[in-house]
Amino acid sequence: MRLVSMQGTSEPNNVLADLPVVLEASSAPLVQALKSTAEQDVACFHFPGHNRGKAAPNLSNLTGPGAFLHDLPELPELDDLFSPKGAILDAQAEAAKLFGASETWFLVGGTTCGIQASIMATCCPGDVLILPRNAHISATSGLVLSGAVPKYILPEYNSCWDIAAGIRPSQVEAAIKELEDVGKTAAAVLITSPTYHGICSNLNEITKVCHSRCIPVIVDEAHGAHFGFHPNFPSTALEQGADLAVQSTHKVLSSLTQSSMLHMSGNLIDTERISKCLQMLQSSSPSYLLLASLDSARAQLGKNPDAIFxxxxxxxxxxxxxxxxxxxxxxxxxxxxxxxxxxxxxxxxxxxxxxxxxxxxxxxxxxxxxxxxxxxxxxxxxxxxxxxxxxxxxxxxxxxxxxxxxxxxxFNGNKIKSDVWNGVRAPATYSSMQLSPRDAFFAKKRRVNIRESVGEICGELICPYPPGIPVLIPGEVITEEALSYLLRVLRMGAAIRGAADHQLSSILVCRI
Ligand SMILES: Cc1ncc(COP(=O)(O)O)c(C=O)c1O
The missing domain is CATH 3.90.1150.10 (Aspartate Aminotransferase, domain 1)
Known part of the structure; x- marks a missing residue:
């Protein structure tokens, strides 16, 4: 990699001089670094091959040249996401300050990679992770990557709305105690709060229950990045004691799609391990547009945190x-x-x-x-x-x-009793786990007719949507009850997610 002087030229060679930069230089260190780097009068012999847009006229015409001019690689003045010492370090520190974290990592793989890294950083192969049955699919891939074994909690489900809610502290406590009764300890607890529909669990109580046993709490706060910024908003996960909170900055705040933040607090988490996991999971060529968009979103909030919303x-x-x-x-x-x-x-x-x-x-x-x-x-x-x-x-x-x-x-004035699933209830208990999600993922598979699958070990995640609560997870034994529920909701119009055969005429099972 080229070693450069940090000076730009006084004569910008591009249209950036005309672009309004609404943020003051000092308020968004990474945005500023990107701006001044793009303004340098340079001959480029580096990646990416679009060469600041010159080699990509079609898309550049559509987006305008700015997107390409700023799509720069890890030049020295732009710092290094995996060993930050300059603009990225400063931008992450500013974010940590604003979001009330002891440390913040910028993510270019969405909250997905933040959840995966959080699980890998807290759970070793064979460890138990307590999590809601309807956790985002990134939690399942986190289980596969880490080798951790799940202990699921069933979220409350309203069949009239066909919507699942959050998790109660008493459910977390019961899950921990069930493990203790068989001589086990949970390595971590993962909670989704808020849910997609905005429902918040009582994280204050959940973290108290967990911390009394030194169990770290990971919060999937993908939908709650804005919570610290208006008195009417719910308290943030970190305010309520969470050890790790992963937020999709791109969902409600203004950063680019795929950009998220992972915030840490307390002393139960190994910072180095988080950094290593993130390096393992993310591209070695992170997009500076995504990173700068996180810095920019943070600066936008920081300017007016009490009134912006x-x-x-x-x-x-x-x-x-x-x-x-x-x-x-x-x-x-x-x-x-x-x-x-x-x-x-x-x-x-x-x-x-x-x-x-x-x-x-x-x-x-x-x-x-x-x-x-x-x-x-x-x-x-x-x-x-x-x-x-x-x-x-x-x-x-x-x-x-x-x-x-x-x-x-x-509306015709007739009230109906609105139970959309006509009394079809999701299974009250789920199938027993025969293989961990990781072992099931790596097991050889075969496809069988659905009618012949009872008793086999499921090789794929099968999740009817709505309500988005997986009925079968890789490694679980396929039961008559699970199948008949799946076939009934399929007939009623639910989409089946995760299964390769969306019509469920066949199912992938593990060959063991
Ligand atoms: C609850 C929840 N967690 C995690 C994610 C993953 O977030 P991202 O798209 O930022 O990877 C989503 C995405 O919709 C989600 O709804």
Whole structure:
């Protein structure tokens, strides 16, 4: 790698001079380093081969030249993600300060790689990880990578909404005690909080239960990166004692897709091991656009941390008020679940449409066809909309109008008992685990007809969506009960995720 002087030239050789840079130089060290590096008058003989856009005219025309000019490799003045000493170190330190962490890592592989690294850093092969049955798929791959063995907790499930909620402290305590009864200790506990629908578990109590036994708590906070920035928002995972919190900065904040942050607190986690795991899981050519977008998102929040979300919160309140009084639609809130969940994200609006006698999928189509409205998530009986820093009053008015039109066109005054799955309950207990997810992943597989699969060891993750709770996980014995549930929800329109054969006429099993 070239050794360079840190000086740029006084005459920029590109259009950057004309680009407005809204952040002060000192407020975003990595953004600033990227800007001044791109402004240098240089002859480039390095990667990437698009050569600052000159070799990629098609996409460069579409995105504008700025994206390519700043898509730079690990030049000395841009620091090194895996051994940071300069701009990345400073940018991560600024982020740690703002998010209340003792250390923060920038991630270019999304929260996915942060969850995987957190599991690998806390669990060795054979160790037990306690986690919700509906944890994101990255937790399952974390189990495969680490060799840890899962102990699942079943989240509360509301069959009218067809939505799963969080995990209660008493469930975590019971899982720990069950392990203790057989002479085992959990290596870590992983909690998803908030859920995709914004439901928050009581992390305060969960971390107390775990820390009294020195068990570290990893929080999948993919959907909660904004929580520290408005009094109406739920408390953050770190404020509630989490040891590791992984946030998809790109989901609600303003960084680029795939960019996330991993925050650490307390002294239960080995910092070096986290760094090593992240280096193992991420590209050795991390994108500086992604990294700088994290620095930029942090600087944007840091400028005005107490008020930045005020407009978004007000717009969300307004939307809830209007939609809440619309005939035939309902809003998901904490009363939709038994007690035990502490908060729900005010920026996540989940609209129930079953009283309109239509599914979430039909409502989605109608809103698209009539109003060009795109929700974040579509469920069997609901739609979820996300309000963020870019949401305008015009967008909100369009949403409210769209929902009112839905009501006008579909509500006939007849209330139905809205249990979309007609009493189909997910299995109360799940199949026994015969192989760890890791052993099942590496086992030789064969494909069998679904009717002949009972008693075999499942070789793939099979998860009906909705509700997104996996019914079979690699290594579990396939039971009659699991199969009949899967076939019933498939007939009712659920999509089967994870299985190679989406129609489930066959299933991959382990050959042992
Ligand atoms: C709960 C949860 N955790 C983790 C992830 C993975 O996040 P990312 O897309 O940043 O890798 C997602 C993605 O949707 C998610 O919903």
């Amino acid at each position: 005020c407009d978004a919160v007000n717009l969300s309140l307004e939307t809830r008020k209007e939609i809440g009084t619309t005939a035939g639609v309902s809003l998901l809130d904490l009363s939709s679940f038994l007690s035990g969940f502490t908060a729900i994200d005010p920026l996540r609006i989940t609209l129930g449409v079953s009283q309109l006698h239509i599914s979430g999928y039909i409502a989605d189509e109608v809103l698209w066809e009539g109003h060009r409205i795109i929700p974040e998530l579509v469920g069997s009986s609901s739609l979820t909309f996300v309000i963020n820093l870019g949401t305008s009053r015009k967008d909100i008015q369009r949403l409210i109008l769209g929902v009112k039109n839905l009501s006008r066109n579909f």
